[in-house]
Amino acid sequence: MARHQSKQVAAERQEQRIAAAKRRGRNRLFLWVGATVAVIGLATLFFTTVEPPKQAAVAQGRASIGEPAPAITMADFDGEDVTLAQFAGTPIVLNFWSSWCPFCIAEMPDFETVSRAAGDRVEFIGVNLQDDQGLANQLREETGITYRVTRDPRGVVYDAFGGIGMPTTVFIDADGRVREVITGQMSEAQLRGKIVEHFSVDV
Structure with a gap:
């Protein structure tokens, strides 16, 4: 009985660790996507609004x-x-x-x-x-x-x-x-x- 409960607790902890890892992965993905979108947006803004330096x-x-x-x-x-x-x-x-x-x-x-x-x-x-x-x-x-x-x-x-x-x-x-x-x-x-x-x- 005790061994069964111990296995159950261990399994629950493993599931919790997996769930936490998935959440961290999703958060990292969201951050990466957000950063990428921001960089693309800034680059688009720069190249469409700033003229290249003129040859003097x-x-x-x-x-x-x-x-x-x-x-x-x-x-x-x-x-x-x-x-x-x-x-x-x-x-x-x-x-x-x-x-x-x-x-x-x-x-x-x-x-x-x-x-x-x-x-x-x-x-x-x-x-x-x-x-x-x-x-x-x-x-x-x-x-x-x-x-x-x-x-x-x-x-x-x-x-x-x-x-x-x-x-x-x-x-x-x-x-x-x-x-x-x-x-x-x-x-x-x-x-x-x-x-x-x-x-x-x-x-």
């Missing part, structure tokens, strides 16, 4: 010395489009810089000096490469540069001109042809000399 710079073609420069479209710091084509007939000095590049920072005041000396005879364009815009703006104020500044957040323009180091300076003549691409810091005297050499503009 576009380059068609690759630069070759003596050949026409690639067709470039960049955004300036105010979000306005800037193209090389809009400066047709004017030589261009394209200078790639970043706030994380000490050699870029060192040469920027010299570029400002030569830009002022050249006036409207040469178009200077600073291209901020893969940088934080806040830091770039701060550096622009600290160095006092006043020439046009654009952004190349993904490096597409830099790649189009075959950039291999920073800073990089590109000289494009009045006919839109690439005359030289220089990697590394330039002094004021070197910059003046290259402008005379490539553009025949005395600065």
Whole structure:
């Protein structure tokens, strides 16, 4: 009799454990389904309401010395489009810089000096490469540069001109042809000399 009752109690406890396990399993299933639905819902909301980031710079073609420069479209710091084509007939000095590049920072005041000396005879364009815009703006104020500044957040323009180091300076003549691409810091005297050499503009 006692053994029979003991077996009955053991069986009841086993049934209780099984029932509890089933409840836990159902609860986990409900949680998993709920979490999955929530993730799908959030993903759907994100992809239907948030626009993908726009490309801030576009380059068609690759630069070759003596050949026409690639067709470039960049955004300036105010979000306005800037193209090389809009400066047709004017030589261009394209200078790639970043706030994380000490050699870029060192040469920027010299570029400002030569830009002022050249006036409207040469178009200077600073291209901020893969940088934080806040830091770039701060550096622009600290160095006092006043020439046009654009952004190349993904490096597409830099790649189009075959950039291999920073800073990089590109000289494009009045006919839109690439005359030289220089990697590394330039002094004021070197910059003046290259402008005379490539553009025949005395600065």
